[in-house]
Amino acid sequence: MLTKRIIPCLDIKDGRTVKGIQFENIRDAGDPVELAKWYAEQGADELVFLDITATNEERKTFAELVRDIARHIDIPFTVGGGISSVADVEVLLMAGADKVSINSSAIRNPELVRELADRFGSQCVTVAIDTKYTEVSGWKVYTRAGTIETEWATIAWAKKVVELGAGEILLTSMNNDGTKAGFALDITKAVSEAVSVPVIASGGAGNMQHFADAFNSAHADAALAASLFHFRELGIPELKRFLKLQGVDIRI
Numbered sequence: 001m002l003t004k005r006i007i008p009c010l011d012i013k014d015g016r017t018v019k020g021i022q023f024e025n026i027r028d029a030g031d032p033v034e035l036a037k038w039y040a041e042q043g044a045d046e047l048v049f050l051d052i053t054a055t056n057e058e059r060k061t062f063a064e065l066v067r068d069i070a071r072h073i074d075i076p077f078t079v080g081g082g083i084s085s086v087a088d089v090e091v092l093l094m095a096g097a098d099k100v101s102i103n104s105s106a107i108r109n110p111e112l113v114r115e116l117a118d119r120f121g122s123q124c125v126t127v128a129i130d131t132k133y134t135e136v137s138g139w140k141v142y143t144r145a146g147t148i149e150t151e152w153a154t155i156a157w158a159k160k161v162v163e164l165g166a167g168e169i170l171l172t173s174m175n176n177d178g179t180k181a182g183f184a185l186d187i188t189k190a191v192s193e194a195v196s197v198p199v200i201a202s203g204g205a206g207n208m209q210h211f212a213d214a215f216n217s218a219h220a221d222a223a224l225a226a227s228l229f230h231f232r233e234l235g236i237p238e239l240k241r242f243l244k245l246q247g248v249d250i251r252i
Helices: 032-042 063-070 086-095 104-108 111-120 154-164 185-194 208-216 236-245
Strands: 005-013 016-021 024-030 047-051 077-080 099-102 125-134 138-143 148-153 168-173 199-202 222-225
Touching (some): 032 236, 077 125, 086 099, 099 111, 185 199, 185 208
Parallel strands (some): 005 222
Antiparallel strands (some): 125 138
């Protein structure tokens, strides 16, 4: 069994770390380089950097900022936002990223998942899935920073990208994002059981028990949070000690 992971997420807009609620009401959360250094020192297992407006603004992720962050940390580093080609990934890996996360570009061109997995290996390719539940559609996949509903049911899309070569899924519940009411355990568990690759639970973390539930009840392989860590409402060392006591196999 793989050790469970705690992953802070840096959502970047205009070179600053930001955080919103259900993908709206964005507010500033600090300098990304300083936060990255802090998380590495605190014992985060990995770090995710998402340039949240790159796709909608039709531009590439800030490679220079990626390079600056990579120089200051010694933990695995995943970068996403505006990635649409093999060449984009080469730039980010050269800048210091260990993995890349693709979302809207995978919806537009599913074969990109295969191309990246063939070129860089599945372990390098994370597919981010932004999902939202409605009474009409159930759990559906959304694209372009959560603004457009797609035809894909969440579980079907998760299976598809794994077949194409994705090595990991970053699953964010838009309903839960920023609410601090807990992760969406039902869809997280369903996706975790439907695919053979690690699933990162994202959206809704508000206390330590929420993380334990994601691991023990929803079978997530990792849990990601942002504002809870950014605003020092919860420390990673204390969270890991709590999880250890809950029987979660985690690196202290």
